[in-house]
Amino acid sequence: MTDTAFNTVQASGSLRKRLMITLIGGTAILALILFFIVRGYAAQIAQNGQDSILEASVSSILDAAILRDGSVEIDFPYASLSMLDTLEDDRVFYAIYQDDELLSGYATLPRPQSVTDRAAFETLVFQETPVRLASASRVLIGASERTEISVVVGQTQDALSGTLNSISRNVAAFGAGFFALVSLLSFWATATTINPLQRLANAVKRRGPQDLRPFDKAVPVEMVPLVSSLNTLMGRLDQSLTQSEDFIAEAAHRVRTPLATVRSYAETTLVRVTKSENRAALRSMIRAIDESSRAAGQLLDHAMITFRADHLDRQKIELVALVQELVTRLEPIAQMKDVELQLTAPLPVEISGDPILIQNAVRNIIDNALKYSPSDAVIIITVDAQDRPKIQVCDQGPGFPPDEIATLTNRFARGNNAKDIVGSGLGLTIAKDVVAAHDGTLEIFNHDKGGACAVLSF
Amino acid sequence: MRSFIVLGLMLISFAAQANDWEDRQTFSGATPTKTLRILSSTDTSLFKSIIEGFLVENPDVSVEYLVTGTSDIDNIFRKSPNDFDLVISSAMDLQLKLVNDGFADKIDQINHPQWAQWRHSLFAFTIEPAAIVINKDAFAGYDIPQTRQDLIQALRARPDFFTNKLGTYDVRQSGLGFLFATQDARTSETYWRLMEVMGALDTRLYCCSGEMIDDLVSGKIAVAYNVLSSYANARKEIQDKIEVILPADFPTTMMRTILMSKTSENTVTGTEFIKHLLDIQSNSLAPAESLLPALVSAPSQQTISLEPALLTYLDALKRRNFITEWERAVIQ
Ligand SMILES: Nc1ncnc2c1ncn2[C@@H]1O[C@H](COP(=O)(O)OP(=O)(O)OP(=O)(O)O)[C@@H](O)[C@H]1O
Ligand SMILES: [Mg+2]
Numbered sequence: 001m002t003d004t005a006f007n008t009v010q011a012s013g014s015l016r017k018r019l020m021i022t023l024i025g026g027t028a029i030l031a032l033i034l035f036f037i038v039r040g041y042a043a044q045i046a047q048n049g050q051d052s053i054l055e056a057s058v059s060s061i062l063d064a065a066i067l068r069d070g071s072v073e074i075d076f077p078y079a080s081l082s083m084l085d086t087l088e089d090d091r092v093f094y095a096i097y098q099d100d101e102l103l104s105g106y107a108t109l110p111r112p113q114s115v116t117d118r119a120a121f122e123t124l125v126f127q128e129t130p131v132r133l134a135s136a137s138r139v140l141i142g143a144s145e146r147t148e149i150s151v152v153v154g155q156t157q158d159a160l161s162g163t164l165n166s167i168s169r170n171v172a173a174f175g176a177g178f179f180a181l182v183s184l185l186s187f188w189a190t191a192t193t194i195n196p197l198q199r200l201a202n203a204v205k206r207r208g209p210q211d212l213r214p215f216d217k218a219v220p221v222e223m224v225p226l227v228s229s230l231n232t233l234m235g236r237l238d239q240s241l242t243q244s245e246d247f248i249a250e251a252a253h254r255v256r257t258p259l260a261t262v263r264s265y266a267e268t269t270l271v272r273v274t275k276s277e278n279r280a281a282l283r284s285m286i287r288a289i290d291e292s293s294r295a296a297g298q299l300l301d302h303a304m305i306t307f308r309a310d311h312l313d314r315q316k317i318e319l320v321a322l323v324q325e326l327v328t329r330l331e332p333i334a335q336m337k338d339v340e341l342q343l344t345a346p347l348p349v350e351i352s353g354d355p356i357l358i359q360n361a362v363r364n365i366i367d368n369a370l371k372y373s374p375s376d377a378v379i380i381i382t383v384d385a386q387d388r389p390k391i392q393v394c395d396q397g398p399g400f401p402p403d404e405i406a407t408l409t410n411r412f413a414r415g416n417n418a419k420d421i422v423g424s425g426l427g428l429t430i431a432k433d434v435v436a437a438h439d440g441t442l443e444i445f446n447h448d449k450g451g452a453c454a455v456l457s458f
Numbered sequence: 459m460r461s462f463i464v465l466g467l468m469l470i471s472f473a474a475q476a477n478d479w480e481d482r483q484t485f486s487g488a489t490p491t492k493t494l495r496i497l498s499s500t501d502t503s504l505f506k507s508i509i510e511g512f513l514v515e516n517p518d519v520s521v522e523y524l525v526t527g528t529s530d531i532d533n534i535f536r537k538s539p540n541d542f543d544l545v546i547s548s549a550m551d552l553q554l555k556l557v558n559d560g561f562a563d564k565i566d567q568i569n570h571p572q573w574a575q576w577r578h579s580l581f582a583f584t585i586e587p588a589a590i591v592i593n594k595d596a597f598a599g600y601d602i603p604q605t606r607q608d609l610i611q612a613l614r615a616r617p618d619f620f621t622n623k624l625g626t627y628d629v630r631q632s633g634l635g636f637l638f639a640t641q642d643a644r645t646s647e648t649y650w651r652l653m654e655v656m657g658a659l660d661t662r663l664y665c666c667s668g669e670m671i672d673d674l675v676s677g678k679i680a681v682a683y684n685v686l687s688s689y690a691n692a693r694k695e696i697q698d699k700i701e702v703i704l705p706a707d708f709p710t711t712m713m714r715t716i717l718m719s720k721t722s723e724n725t726v727t728g729t730e731f732i733k734h735l736l737d738i739q740s741n742s743l744a745p746a747e748s749l750l751p752a753l754v755s756a757p758s759q760q761t762i763s764l765e766p767a768l769l770t771y772l773d774a775l776k777r778r779n780f781i782t783e784w785e786r787a788v789i790q
Contacts, residue, residue, distance in 0.1 A: 074775050078644055082767030088579040091558045092766035096775065103773035127560050 021184030054134035086159035212238035309437035361434035371399030390457035400445035478501035490520035528633030549633030582713035589687035596680030
C-alpha cells in the first residue's frame with residue numbers, strides 16, 4: 001500500500017532538462033549576441049577602411065587644385081582613382097564643384113553636406129545602387145579672388161559587402177563552434193550536477209526495508225537540507241516502527257496474562273465445585289477462555305505477519321534446520337497425544353526469506369495436523385528442493401472436509417470437523433499470507449490413502 | 459580656348475557623321491531569325507573569320523557589324539544604347555567608363571581571368587602593344603631606332619628629311635590615340651620631348667592606324683608613332699616595306715575589350731558570341747581562326763590595366779589640360 005503511494009509521486013519538469021535548457025538557451029543567446037557584435041564591429045571597420053580610402057582620394061584631388069591666372073586647374077594624379085580599385089571592381093563616381101558649380105565629373109551625384117571642415121561621409125542610392133560618398137572642400141585664394149573647391153568621390157559597396165559576407169560566414173562558423181562546444185560542456189556540467197542526486201536515489205533504493213540508518217556519505221552543500229530532512233524522517237519512522245512492534249507485543253501480553261489468570265481461577269473453582277450443572281458451566285467457561293486466548297494469540301500473530309510481510313526482511317535460511325527445530329519444540333505436545341512427528345529431509349534446502357514468518361507458517365500447519373489427527377498416528381513432514389523448495393506435512397486423520405476445502409484458507413474459516421476443537425480459523429490464513437509474501441504457494445489436499453496434506457512451496 | 463573650339467567642332471562633326479560608318483556589313487547564318495548588332499572599332503577584315511565561325515555554330519543568327527572610330531563609338535552608343543547588342547573597342551578607358559556608368563550588362567557565367575575583365579561586364583580579348591612603324595627605305599643605311607630616345611635622335615639627325623614625313627594619332631579625334639598618349643605621358647617625360655620634336659617637324663595627324671600604315675607603305679610618311687602593331691602585322695603583303703618596332707624602353711600595351719549593352723534584347727546570343735570570341739582568343743597556342751593577337755596570359759607591367767583610374771584622363775578638366783599641352787607640343 002505504501003509502495004503505490006510512492007509510485008504516484010507527481011513529476012513536474014526535470015532538473016536535468018531545466019539545467020540543459022537554461023545552459024544551452026543561454027549559450028544560443030550569447031552566440032547570437034556575439035555574432036551580431038562581431039559582425040557589427042567588422043562592418044564598422046570595413047566601412048572605416050572604405051571611408052579612409054575615399055577620403056584619401058578626395059584630398060588628393062583637392063590637393064591638385066590650383067588657381068592659375070584666375071582659373072581653376074585640377075590636374076589630379078592617376079592615383080586619385082587608382083586607389084579605389086577593388087577586388088570586386090567597384091564602380092567609382094566623382095564630382096568636382098567650384099562654388100557649387102559643377103566643374104567636371106558626374107553632375108547628378110548626390111553631395112553629402114559637410115558639417116565640420118572635415119570630410120563628410122554618407123551612403124546614398126545613386127543609379128539604383130547604394131554608393132558610399134565622401135566629400136570635402138578647400139578654399140583657394142588667388143591674387144584678387146577666393147573660391148571654394150569641393151569634391152565628392154563615391155564608390156559602390158560590392159567589395160565591402162563581399163568582405164562582410166565572408167566575415168559573417170566566419171563569425172557564424174565560429175559562433176556555431178562556440179555553441180557546440182558549450183552545449184557539450186553543459187551536457188557534462190548537467191551530468192556532474194545531477195550525479196549526486198542520482199547516487200542518493202540509488203542508495204535509498206538499494207537499502208533493505210529494515211535499514212533506517214541515517215545517510216552519512218558526504219553530499220554537496222545544496223543537498224544537505226534534503227538529506228538531513230530525509231535522515232530526520234527515517235529516524236522518526238524507525239522510532240514509530242519500533243513503537244508499533246512493541247505495541248503488538250505489549251497488547252498480546254496484556255490480553256493473554258489476564259486470560260491466563262481467569263483460566264487458572266476457573267480451574268481451581270472447578271475442582272471445588274461438585275454440582276454437575278455448575279461444573280458444566282465452568283467447563284464451557286474454560287473452553288471460551290481457551291478460544292479467546294487462542295484467538296488473541298492468532299490475531300496478534302496475524303497482525304505481526306501482515307506487518308512483516310510488508311517489509312519483508314529476506315535473509316539466507318536453511319529450511320531443514322528450521323523445521324527440525326520446530327519439530328523438536330513440538331515434540332512434547334505430540335507425545336502427549338501419542339503422535340509421532342517424522343521428518344524426512346535428504347539434503348539441506350536454502351532459501352532467502354524471513355525465518356520468523358516461515359517458522360510461524362510451518363508451526364500452524366504442524367499444529368493443525370496434531371489437532372485434527374487421531375492418537376497413535378504418524379505425521380510425515382518432508383523438506384526437499386525438487387522443482388522448488390517445499391515443505392510438505394501429511395497426517396493420517398480424517399482429512400479436510402471436501403466440500404469446504406476451497407474456503408478453509410479464508411480468514412476465520414473453520415471446517416465442520418472442528419466443532420470440538422479449540423481454534424480461531426486463522427492458522428491456514430497465516431500460512432497462506434506467509435508463502436504469498438515469499439512469492440510462493442500453499443496447497444491443501446486430502447491424501448489418496450486418507451489424511452490431510454498441506455504443502456508450502458517457495 | 460582654342461581647344462574648346464576644336465572640341466566643339468569635333469562634337470558637331472561626330473553628330474553629322476553619326477551614321478557614316480567606316481564599314482558596315484551583314485553576315486547571315488543559314489536560317490537567320492535574329493540579328494546581333496555589333497558596334498566595333500576593329501576592321502571587318504580582322505573580325506570576319508570570327509563572325510563566320512560563330513554563324514556556323516549559330517545558323518539562326520545574322521550579325522550586323524558596324525565599324526567606326528573609338529570616340530564615335532562612345533558617342534553613338536551613349537546616345538542610343540538600345541540599338542546595339544555588343545560594343546567592341548580598343549579604347550579601354552571609354553569602354554570602362556561605359557561600364558562604370560551602367561551601360562553594360564553583367565555576365566556572371568563567363569569565366570575570365572580577373573586582370574582581363576572588369577565587373578564581369580567588360581572582357582578583354584587581345585593584348586596589343588603600340589609600335590613605332592617605319593618605312594624601311596627611309597632608314598636604308600641608318601640605324602633603326604629601338605627606343606623613343608633613339609627615335610628622337612634619329613629625327614634630330616635628319617630634320618629636313620623627316621619634315622612632313624611623320625605620323626601619329628590625332629588624340630583629339632581618336633579615343634585609342636588619346637589612351638596611348640595619356641598612358642605614355644603617365645609613364646615617361648620622353649613622350650613630351652618626342653611630341654615636341656615631331657611637332658617641330660610638322661607631323662601629320664591621323665584618325666586611325668589603317669591610314670597611317672597606308673601612308674607608310676606609299677612612302678608619304680617615313681615614321682608612324684603609336685600605331686597598333688596588330689594592324690601592321692596583319693597585312694602580310696607589306697612586310698618587306700615596313701618594320702614594326704616595339705619600343706624597348708616601354709611598349710605601351712592595350713587590351714581590346716567587348717561589352718554587352720544592358721538594354722540588349724539578344725542577351726543569350728550576345729553571351730554566346732562573347733564566349734565564342736574569348737574561347738578563340740584565349741587559346742594562345744594557335745589563334746588560327748583569328749587574325750587578332752591572342753590574349754596571352756600574364757600581362758606585362760606596361761599593359762594598361764582595367765581599373766577605375768582609367769577615368770582619370772576622361773575627366774573634363776584633365777582632358778582639357780592634356781589636350782592643351784599636347785597641342786602646345788605638337789601643333790605649336
Ligand atoms: N490436518 C487437518 N485435518 C483435517 N482438517 C483440517 C486440518 N487442518 C485444518 N483443517 C480444517 O481447516 C480448518 C481451518 O484450519 P485453521 O488452521 O485455519 O483454523 P483452526 O485450526 O480451526 O484454528 P487456529 O487458528 O487455532 O489454527 C479447520 O477448522 C479444520 O476444519
Ligand atoms: Mg489451525
